[in-house]
Amino acid sequence: MKLVIAVVQDKDHARLRKALTAAKIQSTRLSTTGSFLRNGNSTFMMGIEDEVLPELLAIIKENSQARHEFISTAIATSMLGELPEQPIEVAVGGATVFIMPMDQMVHF
Amino acid sequence: MKLVIAVVQDKDHARLRKALTAAKIQSTRLSTTGSFLRNGNSTFMMGIEDEVLPELLAIIKENSQARHEFISTAIATSMLGELPEQPIEVAVGGATVFIMPMDQMVHF
Amino acid sequence: MKLVIAVVQDKDHARLRKALTAAKIQSTRLSTTGSFLRNGNSTFMMGIEDEVLPELLAIIKENSQARHEFISTAIATSMLGELPEQPIEVAVGGATVFIMPMDQMVHF
Numbered sequence: 001m002k003l004v005i006a007v008v009q010d011k012d013h014a015r016l017r018k019a020l021t022a023a024k025i026q027s028t029r030l031s032t033t034g035s036f037l038r039n040g041n042s043t044f045m046m047g048i049e050d051e052v053l054p055e056l057l058a059i060i061k062e063n064s065q066a067r068h069e070f071i072s073t074a075i076a077t078s079m080l081g082e083l084p085e086q087p088i089e090v091a092v093g094g095a096t097v098f099i100m101p102m103d104q105m106v107h108f
Numbered sequence: 109m110k111l112v113i114a115v116v117q118d119k120d121h122a123r124l125r126k127a128l129t130a131a132k133i134q135s136t137r138l139s140t141t142g143s144f145l146r147n148g149n150s151t152f153m154m155g156i157e158d159e160v161l162p163e164l165l166a167i168i169k170e171n172s173q174a175r176h177e178f179i180s181t182a183i184a185t186s187m188l189g190e191l192p193e194q195p196i197e198v199a200v201g202g203a204t205v206f207i208m209p210m211d212q213m214v215h216f
Numbered sequence: 217m218k219l220v221i222a223v224v225q226d227k228d229h230a231r232l233r234k235a236l237t238a239a240k241i242q243s244t245r246l247s248t249t250g251s252f253l254r255n256g257n258s259t260f261m262m263g264i265e266d267e268v269l270p271e272l273l274a275i276i277k278e279n280s281q282a283r284h285e286f287i288s289t290a291i292a293t294s295m296l297g298e299l300p301e302q303p304i305e306v307a308v309g310g311a312t313v314f315i316m317p318m319d320q321m322v323h324f
C-alpha cells in the first residue's frame with residue numbers, strides 16, 4: 001500500500017479531482033501554500049493499493065500543467081535587495097508527487 | 109514509530125480531539141475537503157511510538173461515527189448529466205486511517 | 217529519500233520559510249491547529265534527498281523557538297472542572313519534526 005501526496009497548482013485542482021473521482025480513486029484535499037512564490041496551491045492525499053500507482057501517476061500527469069508565473073514585486077525586491085528592472089518569471093511544474101510506503105489503511 | 113493520519117467527519121472532530129488529549133496522545137489537526145462530496149472534513153496527524161497504536165485505533169473508532177449524507181443537487185446533476193428525480197444518499201464512514209512507518213521524531 | 221514534516225509555532229513560520237528558501241530547500245506549508253492549546257500553528261512538508269537531512273534539521277532548529285504560552289481560560293476551566301485561580305502556563309517546543317521514508321518523488 002502507498003500514501004501518495006501530490007502538490008498541484010490551484011488552477012488544476014478541480015480537473016484533477018474530477019479525473020480521480022471518475023477513476024474511483026478516493027482522495028482528500030488540503031489547501032496549501034508554496035514557500036517560494038507564496039501562492040496558494042492544492043495538495044491531494046490518496047491511500048492506494050500498490051497496483052493502482054501507475055494509473056494514478058498517469059491521471060496526475062494528464063490533469064496538471066506546467067506554467068510560467070511572475071514573482072510578485074515584493075518577493076523579488078526582498079530577494080534582490082532592490083526593485084527589479086522588469087518582472088521575473090519562474091517555471092512552475094504541473095505536479096510534485098511524494099510516494100510513501102504505508103503499513104495499513106483502516107476504515108471505521 | 110508510526111505517523112498515523114486519520115480523516116474524520118467535521119461533526120466528530122471535537123469529540124476525537126478531547127479523547128486524544130485525555131489519553132495524552134498528542135496530535136495536530138488539518139482542515140481538509142473530501143473529494144467526492146466536497147464537504148469539509150478533519151484530518152488528524154499523530155506521531156506515536158509503536159505500542160500506542162492499538163489504543164489510538166480504539167480511540168479513533170469510539171469517537172467517530174458512520175453517517176448517511178445526501179449528495180448536493182449540483183454534484184449529483186454533474187454526475188448523472190441530469191437533475192436526479194430524488195436526493196441521492198451516500199454512506200460516509202466514521203474514519204479513514206493511514207498508518208505509516210516513521211524513521212525518527214525530533215523535538216526542538 | 218525522506219518526507220520531512222515539521223510543526224512550528226506560527227510566530228516562526230516566516231523566518232523558517234526564508235531560511236529554507238535561502239538554502240534552496242523546497243517546501244510546502246499547511247495551516248494547522250495544535251490539539252491541546254487549540255492555537256493555529258504551521259506545518260512545513262519537505263521532500264528531500266537523504267544527504268540533505270542534517271542541514272534541514274539544523275535550519276529548523278535555528279529558526280524555531282520554544283516559548284511559554286498561557287492556556288485559555290475556557291480550555292483550563294473545561295480541563296479542571298472549575299475556573300483556575302490563576303492563569304496556567306505551558307511550555308511549547310520550537311518544532312516537532314516527523315521524518316519518513318519516501319519511495320519516490322516525481323515532478324510533472
Ligand SMILES: Nc1ncnc2c1ncn2[C@@H]1O[C@@H]2COP(=O)(O)O[C@H]3[C@@H](O)[C@H](n4cnc5c(N)ncnc54)O[C@@H]3COP(=O)(O)O[C@H]2[C@H]1O
Nearest residue numbers: 007034035036037038091092093096242243244261262263
Ligand atoms: N529557491 C528557489 N530559487 C529559484 N526558484 C525556485 C526556488 N524554490 C522554488 N523555485 C521555483 O518556484 C516554483 C514554485 O515554488 P513554490 O515553493 O511556490 O511551490 C512549490 C511547492 O509548494 C511544492 N514543492 C516542490 N518541490 C517540493 C519539495 N521537494 N518539497 C515540498 N514541496 C515542494 O510544489 C510547488 C511547485 O514546485 P515546482 O518545483 O514545480 O516550481 C517551483 C520552482 O520552479
Ligand SMILES: Nc1ncnc2c1ncn2[C@@H]1O[C@@H]2COP(=O)(O)O[C@H]3[C@@H](O)[C@H](n4cnc5c(N)ncnc54)O[C@@H]3COP(=O)(O)O[C@H]2[C@H]1O
Nearest residue numbers: 026027028045046047115142143144145146199200201204
Ligand atoms: N483512500 C483514500 N485516500 C484518501 N482519502 C480518503 C480515502 N478514502 C476515504 N478518504 C477520505 O475520507 C472521506 C470519507 O470516506 P468514506 O469512504 O468513508 O466515504 C466516502 C464513500 O463512501 C463515498 N464515495 C467516495 N468516492 C466515491 C465514488 N467515486 N463513487 C461513489 N461513492 C463514493 O463518498 C464518501 C465521502 O467521500 P469524500 O471523498 O467526500 O470524503 C472521503 C475522503 O476525504
Ligand SMILES: Nc1ncnc2c1ncn2[C@@H]1O[C@@H]2COP(=O)(O)O[C@H]3[C@@H](O)[C@H](n4cnc5c(N)ncnc54)O[C@@H]3COP(=O)(O)O[C@H]2[C@H]1O
Nearest residue numbers: 134135136153154155223250251252253254307308309312
Ligand atoms: N506526537 C505528535 N503528533 C502530532 N503533533 C504533535 C506531536 N507532538 C507535538 N505536536 C504538535 O506540536 C505542537 C507543539 O507541541 P509541544 O510538545 O512542543 O508542546 C505541547 C506540550 O508541551 C503541551 N501539551 C500537549 N498535550 C498536553 C497534555 N495532554 N497535557 C499537558 N500538556 C500538553 O502543550 C503544547 C502545545 O500542544 P498543541 O497540541 O497545542 O500543539 C502541538 C501539536 O500541534
